[in-house]
Amino acid sequence: MSVTNGGGAGRSRGSGPDSSGGSATHRVLTLHVDGGARGNPGPAAVGIVVGDADGEVVTRIAETIGVCTNNVAEYTALLRGLRCAKELGASEVRVINDSELIAKQVKGTYRVKHPAMVPLHAEARRALAGFERWSIESVPRARNAGADALVNQALDAAAGAQ
Secondary structure, eight states, rough: OOOOOOOSSSSSOOOOSOOOOOOOOOOOOOOOEEEESSSSSSSEEEEEEEEESSSSSEEEEEEEEEOOOHHHHHHHHHHHHHHHHHTTTTTTEEEESOHHHHHHHTTTTSSSOOTTHHHHHHHHHHHHTSEEEEEEEEEOOGGGGHHHOOOOOHHHHHHHHH
């Protein structure tokens, strides 16, 4: 299932133009991303809410991603959100998630030890390198409720379709 509607902290890379607005040459997007699996591993989904510099929602994504672990789902959500931001012309992204592990691995604070996550981490770092600036911040689930709700929406819809 896929839903697309119109409508901080961390390490920054580069020193692009002023990030105060969303001009055609410098577009800042905020990505609220979440991934989850029912069971670990189990049926999984991603939820992404993309906002512009004014806080307006640009798009929402809710997609199932097959069977995987929670951490793989979290990385998949990050990657899907970064791909969407690039497609929308972002030059700077501010990623907000509720996985401290993923945020600290991406920032380089924690090492990536699990073999299944090494290539996802590398892919995330490559994707982030495509932006002039980026940051990633882990927040409590309540502050990422929109993305969390989209994960559950996708999983509920998939369960109902079976």
